[in-house]
Amino acid sequence: MTAFKDLGIKAELSTFTGDKIKIDKLLNAEISVLDYKIEDSKVKAGTKLLILQLVKSGTKHVLFTGSTILMQMILKVPKDKFPFTTTIIKESEHLEFT
Template structure:
């Protein structure tokens, strides 16, 4: 009979690590985006929320944003494109990757 360990199944850890950082603090600064997930906002009628695992100043950090243009852009990054360097910039009234 097989043992569970013979299946070599490992858990998929979906929690991000590091302290939360506000997008305003990293605006126009180079970051490394390591991963992301999109989920419904915790606020009613706010749409989706983008959660990103980033590296900023050699530290793992977590960013939460409802920026719809950031969501649209990051969804187009191929899975093998992570991690990648970028900046979050303000273009008019919205945020986007540069």
């Protein structure tokens, strides 16, 4: 019988590391965006959730947001341009990368 360890299957880790951070702590501060995921929201049915892996002041954080503008903007960033630096601002009633 074959042992699992002999199959050469490795775990695919797709979780982000770092403490969860609120958007208020990131506004108007320079951050580096390392990666992102967009998935269905578990809290608000029928909506999407943006999960950002980012670095602020040398510390990794994870941001969860339902901002459709941020989702639209990050989808336009080519994967080969990650990581990138940006500032998240509040413009009127929505959030934007600058």
